[in-house]
Amino acid sequence: DGGITQSPKYLFRKEGQNVTLSCEQNLNHDAMYWYRQDPGQGLRLIYYSQIVNDFQKGDIAEGYSVSREKKESFPLTVTSAQKNPTAFYLCATSKPAGLNTEAFFGQGTRLTVV
């Protein structure tokens, strides 16, 4: 089936650790995105990538890093510099830009600092 796979579904991080969230897609979409969701705050864009080997910061990029070495994959690393990482993280993709462009989402990863 075509879709977006995020793993793991739940992730626990100790203080000072870096962790990496996986996002894989087989929709053949060029654009990929990472969003952070906190209760009552909607979605905030962390990073996005329009094409392989290229990515741009979103609205809340500090403390996060990404790579886009393959079209299918867009992993997100939450570094120790991110002071409040507990949140629900959503990966999304979209086709090349056009007015019918909708976003397709993965099932999310819930990250908790312990």
Place this chain on the structure above:
Amino acid sequence: GNSVTQMEGPVTLSEEAFLTINCTYTATGYPSLFWYVQYPGEGLQLLLKATKADDKGSNKGFEATYRKETTSFHLEKGSVQVSDSAVYFCALYTGGFKTIFGAGTRLFVKA
């Protein structure tokens, strides 16, 4: 800049009640408008969309009409079910690679 404003939740309704969730937007140009739904513990999925003024998007009994004169895209359903309990996000897209999402409105439907 571009923005989306949704009514605050939670919205609590009894089964078979009429639903309206208000959404207004600010945008330059002519955006496409979307409603996404998020069920507990899951990602978002597209519910309906409209790409130009006066278009009506519809799906699963939900409807929304793109009103340029009032810059609105209110979500409606004539008779809600318990299974409609979820968080609903209004969103706009003006081109490029960024979609702007509203804060989300949580809906609870009681049996």
